[in-house]
Amino acid sequence: MKKLLILGAGTGGTIMANKMRKALEKDEWDITIIDKYKTHYYQPGFLFIPFGMYSKKDVIKPKADFIPYGVNLIFADVDKVVAENNQVLLKDGVVLNYDYLIIATGTQIFPEETPGLQDKLWRKNIFDYYTIEGSAALADFFKTWEGGDLVLNIAENPIKCPVAPLEFVMFADAFFVERGMREKVNIHFVTPMSGAFTKPRASKVLGGLLKEKNINIIPDFYIERVDNENKTIVSYDEKEVPFDCLITIPVHKGDPMVGRSGLGDDMDFALTDKYTLQSDKFKNIFILGDAANLPTSKAGSVVHFAAEVVFENLMCSIEGRPYTGKFDGHSNCYIETGFGKGALIDFNYDTEPLPGAFPFPGIGPFGLLKETRMNHYGKLLFRWIYWHILLKGKEMPISSHMTMAGKKMHDF
Amino acid sequence: MAQKNYSGVNISVDEEGYMTDSSQWTKEIAKEMAKEEGLNLTEEHIKLLEFIREKVLSGSALTIRAIGKSGFTDIKGFYQLFPGAPLKKATKYAGVSKPSTCV
Numbered sequence: 316m317k318k319l320l321i322l323g324a325g326t327g328g329t330i331m332a333n334k335m336r337k338a339l340e341k342d343e344w345d346i347t348i349i350d351k352y353k354t355h356y357y358q359p360g361f362l363f364i365p366f367g368m369y370s371k372k373d374v375i376k377p378k379a380d381f382i383p384y385g386v387n388l389i390f391a392d393v394d395k396v397v398a399e400n401n402q403v404l405l406k407d408g409v410v411l412n413y414d415y416l417i418i419a420t421g422t423q424i425f426p427e428e429t430p431g432l433q434d435k436l437w438r439k440n441i442f443d444y445y446t447i448e449g450s451a452a453l454a455d456f457f458k459t460w461e462g463g464d465l466v467l468n469i470a471e472n473p474i475k476c477p478v479a480p481l482e483f484v485m486f487a488d489a490f491f492v493e494r495g496m497r498e499k500v501n502i503h504f505v506t507p508m509s510g511a512f513t514k515p516r517a518s519k520v521l522g523g524l525l526k527e528k529n530i531n532i533i534p535d536f537y538i539e540r541v542d543n544e545n546k547t548i549v550s551y552d553e554k555e556v557p558f559d560c561l562i563t564i565p566v567h568k569g570d571p572m573v574g575r576s577g578l579g580d581d582m583d584f585a586l587t588d589k590y591t592l593q594s595d596k597f598k599n600i601f602i603l604g605d606a607a608n609l610p611t612s613k614a615g616s617v618v619h620f621a622a623e624v625v626f627e628n629l630m631c632s633i634e635g636r637p638y639t640g641k642f643d644g645h646s647n648c649y650i651e652t653g654f655g656k657g658a659l660i661d662f663n664y665d666t667e668p669l670p671g672a673f674p675f676p677g678i679g680p681f682g683l684l685k686e687t688r689m690n691h692y693g694k695l696l697f698r699w700i701y702w703h704i705l706l707k708g709k710e711m712p713i714s715s716h717m718t719m720a721g722k723k724m725h726d727f
Numbered sequence: 728m729a730q731k732n733y734s735g736v737n738i739s740v741d742e743e744g745y746m747t748d749s750s751q752w753t754k755e756i757a758k759e760m761a762k763e764e765g766l767n768l769t770e771e772h773i774k775l776l777e778f779i780r781e782k783v784l785s786g787s788a789l790t791i792r793a794i795g796k797s798g799f800t801d802i803k804g805f806y807q808l809f810p811g812a813p814l815k816k817a818t819k820y821a822g823v824s825k826p827s828t829c830v
């Protein structure tokens with residue numbers, strides 16, 4: 316029996332388990348997927364929890380429900396990959412051999428990288444919403460908060476879903492308006508970037524939206540530490556921003572397993588060929604999703620598009636054909652802008668987000684780079700699509716490669 | 728694409744003043760570029776610029792964190808060497824492209 320091993324049963328790993336089990340003969344290929352946790356989280360839902368729009372039960376399901384019959388599911392902590400020997404070591408001492416390996420171990424937040432973050436104000440006045448615990452604690456806090464300076468700070472890039480912080484502050488604006496206390500809350504968006512978003516046109520449009528909503532952008536702010544006594548965040552060049560409630564997007568890194576395996580960069584993101592999605596050193600290792608050091612967004616939509624390329628190239632390799640899959644960095648994000656509206660951006664390695672209609676040129680129904688109600692429904696629909704279509708590796712009516720059809724080059 | 732003349736050499740730069748051909752870079756060009764923006768480069772600056780060039784030209788992603796671990800300076804020191812927006816300034820003077828740390 317030949318062996319395919321998948322590390323991580325999150326978005327990407329689960330998609331691949333489904334796709335590969337369908338494609339490979341059961342009597343020739345043994346497929347095993349490993350994860351350290353039993354619960355699958357719908358991470359985009361974490362954004363909705365602080366505002367009482369979703370509760371915990373809306374975002375969790377057992378991982379086992381999404382792994383197809385005929386795939387071995389092991390719950391264990393992966394210690395490291397010994398790529399020279401085609402082996403994976405588990406922390407409990409078990410050794411697994413593989414012919415092909417897919418690394419889909421994602422990225423996590425590391426609040427301990429910023430001094431003072433996890434000190435006495437942690438989860439009292441300082442919250443993250445990138446974990447279920449953080450977003451649930453924040454939901455409780457908001458229930459009785461009387462207002463003040465609400466500061467959202469991005470510690471460092473890259474982060475998961477780079478638009479999620481923008482969505483958070485726009486949701487916060489709508490939330491406090493609806494509660495009749497917006498004038499008591501000053502919302503600050505504090506970022507190490509020089510604007511709302513790095514891609515120039517999107518940054519202009521999104522920055523404009525923040526201004527309209529009276530959200531204060533503080534750019535070029537690189538956090539060094541949190542001063543718990545004075546309730547301020549302090550940058551490396553000694554700028555200070557006071558807060559009553561701090562929402563932190565902490566430093567993101569890959570799983571330390573990637574570093575221990577000698578396959579990563581200095582942030583434990585796995586070194587990946589940006590077109591073939593193979594490990595830079597070992598041709599029988601593919602990297603999928605947030606775990607990769609690719610210059611595109613760390614987002615579920617990217618994982619979905621990349622999975623098609625990993626699938627294609629893995630099949631080419633197994634069947635001894637030249638690779639036909641070439642990833643273009645395609646990313647497609649719905650952006651919640653509050654009050655039942657949303658925006659949508661679509662871009663890749665080479666093309667920044669542009670205005671237009673999606674996915675059907677001239678028709679939509681979704682509008683690119685503008686606020687519409689339909690885009691908001693798109694995001695809500697995404698949760699259903701995620702559980703029922705995306706994880707199961709089924710076809711979606713969107714191409715994995717970005718298309719210029721329907722995009723306008725000269726609208727600004 | 729614009730042309731600029733630094734220390735007698737014509738080099739091409741993009742609209743933000745970043746060099747488009749890294750191989751044209753010399754210490755003298757770096758010094759003149761920085762001087763234009765009111766900063767005098769010392770040997771300490773130059774060593775760091777050389778580290779940045781090596782990192783970027785070998786295809787690695789450049790983060791402030793990586794510079795903090797470079798052994799030449801820590802992150803605070805980096806801010807003191809290139810006040811304001813250190814990564815943007817340092818990459819410019821190092822003759823490499825502006826870092827796209829967020830996508």
Ligand SMILES: Cc1cc2nc3c(=O)[nH]c(=O)nc-3n(C[C@H](O)[C@H](O)[C@H](O)COP(=O)(O)OP(=O)(O)OC[C@H]3O[C@@H](n4cnc5c(N)ncnc54)[C@H](O)[C@@H]3O)c2cc1C
Pocket residue numbers: 322323324325326327328349350351352357358359360361362391392393394419420421422444445446475476479570572603604605606613614615616617618647648649
């Ligand atoms: C607040 C928030 C909002 C978001 N919003 C959006 C959005 O609107 N649109 C969008 O497209 N994306 C969004 N995302 C991003 C999206 O959820 C992720 O990009 C996606 O889930 C990544 O998939 P993955 O398979 O790479 O990693 P994950 O789904 O995170 O899976 C990684 C898995 O690997 C396991 N693992 C890691 N290390 C080990 C180990 N050593 N041993 C065993 N198992 C291990 C983990 O337990 C985990 O189950 C959002 C994310 C967050 C946090």
